[in-house]
Amino acid sequence: MYSPDWFVLDDPARIAQLIEAAPLCTLVAQGPEGLVANHLPVLVEGDRVIGHVALVNDLHRMLPEGAEVLAIFQGASGYISPDWYPTKAEHHRHVPTWNYEVVHLHGRIRFRHDDKAKLAVVGKLTRHFEAKTGTGWRMADAPRDYLEQMLAAIVAFEIEVTRVQAKAKLGQNREPVDLDGAITGLEGQGGAALARAMRDARDAD
Secondary structure (H helix, E strand, O other): OOOOHHHEOOOHHHHHHHHHHOOEEEEEEEEOOEEEEEEEEOEEEOOEEEEEEEOOOOHHHHOOOOEEEEEEEEEEEEEEOHHHOOOHHHHOOOOOEEEEEEEEEEEEEEEEOOHHHHHHHHHHHHHHHHHHHOOOOOHHHOOHHHHHHHHOOEEEEEEEEEEEEEEEEOOOOOOHHHHHHHHHHHHHOOOHHHHHHHHHHHHHO
């Protein structure tokens, strides 16, 4: 990933926050017929990523054990208009851009077909996301035969993370007055999440 020094994100806590806020990763792999991408909710536990795919998804059949994959997590993003920069009136030397936050986790994937592994992964995902919604559904709430049927239809996976790349392109290379103008512009267009990220990056400097 191209990332000028301005935009390199190397704060582990911030990277973890981005992943926590956007757990639906794009999982990219090199298959026999070229690149394939799947969109999967996952959990990151230290240096590993866990999740599952449908049994009918050919991903677990096309990739050898330990194949290299890339998990992409996309944070806040949005269009930035030159009209939001106050200095545009002075010299007009601005063009549109797109600000965003993104995390790339490179690693090696291994699939698990045994019930114990599948039950563990589904249990962790369920507890995590049920806690976030404030609801109380548990796997035990489903009939046992139905749960067994559902588990038989998935394959668990674990990715051993080997490299982390993160980028926060949030206007850090702009003059303060223009950065503030872009934040205000975003807030006026409903881009509160990106505006907040830009303000946080500004205040952290």
